[in-house]
Amino acid sequence: MKLNIVPARTGLEWTRTGIRVFWRQPMALSALFFLCMAAMSLASVLPLVGPAVALALLPSATLAMMVAAAEASQGRIPTPTLLLVAFRTGRERMHAMLTLGALYAGGFLLIMGLTALIDGGQFARVYMGGEPMTREIAQSGSFQAAMWVSLLLYVPLSLLFWHAPALVHWHGVPPVKSLFFSIVACLRNLGALTVYGLSWMGVFVAAGMGVSLVVALLSGLGLGIGFAGGVMMGTALMLAAMFFSSVVFTFRDSFAPPSMPAPQ
Template sequence: MHLKQVPAKEGYQWFRQGLTIFRRNPAGMLLTFFSYLLVVGLLSAMPLVGHLLTMLLVPAVSVGFMAACRDVLLGKRIGPLTLLSGLREHGALARRRLLWMGLVYLVCSTVVLAVAAAINSDILADVLPVDAPTGKEGELPSMWPIVLFMLLMIPVGMLFWFAPVLSAWHDTGVRQAIYISWLAVWRNRAAFVVYGLLWLALMLVVSLAVAILFRLLGGATLPTLLMIPFSLVLTTMLFCSFYATYLGCFEGPEMDGFPNVPA
């Protein structure tokens, strides 16, 4: 398998291909993503341990969602159990690697959160809201702490963007998979910038439309209710596009079993 270097305009292709994958089976992809949210919600109900388990399972779930995208393109049925394919279909070694990777991800995320909290003490209330005090009624919360946390998470995202699938699908060790993931994102950083800006623009447009509707209706609950399904659809589309970035950054005989996204 070889690492590709693509031009910046490829970021638009990844964005568009994510929408294409979603359109192939929107109900199945939404059900898969909703199942993930349900599991996260159930785990989060467990004090402290639930949040740790959620972070620990991120790499495994990442493989599962990528497998769902692959299966959709192959015309196969997908469902909630597809999310567990990373732990079920690749043997004990891959399972151990994914769990170790989850532990490394947990440590990295904790360090980022600690650094962000040192810069802005309000970030814990915004990123991990637990009975946190809110502002005035009807006042939108400040996005600065969340934006700060997301910016600091970019290096962590580079390390783990491809690492889970490299480990599970291509029998790569944890350290090597993390390094290759970072190298792939860095080498194609221009395309990733375009890709990220396009998703950011789409989400801002949707958020702005909901905010305008919120103002026009005088703070009615309808815009807030509309934001929930919009957010679910947008996030699912974003997750679908991860598979497109994987196809766009790697090539070779090992990739023959992975279907391309139709033009």
């Protein structure tokens, strides 16, 4: 396994490739993303351990979207069975993915715990859905400080786990080593990842402006707030699925040969 250093402009190509591959199988990839989110939502309602279990499923959900995008890029139709791809590639890799999920959940909850030292846990309750956001809360100095601290701490956590699920799945790297290799690859290709993030931000902004215009037109035609809300929600889910479909290409160019890694 060799780490490839790519130029910053590659980040734009990752975004373009992700969008192009998504539109090869838009319904299949959107449906799989919806199933991933639904599974995490269902897990979150479990008593006591629900939020932690939902967080632990995120690396597996990310891997499912990466494998699905790899399938679509090779002209195959991703199926809902890919939702369980992390748990049906052998006992050793299944345990590795479970360990990775536990590490991610622990890291995220640690961040939330640290923000609680700043604002008494208000940001954590709002973020985890336990308390509604109000204008007074949003304008609170302690809440804003906790929000920025969480953002600064989440960046290294996301870099640790960016390539980790794929390294475990395609290269059989142990969980802890996959975290180390992931953050090293991200830091060595930080320019490309920055361009990648900025280009996706541009896509989201442009799409948001376009949807806002459409919603305004639909409202003017008297189609109602509910219909307009459905358009906005559907677009948001599609954009999220499109983004997660592009992540596999950041892995492919960082670790694997130029050809797409073969799904397992």
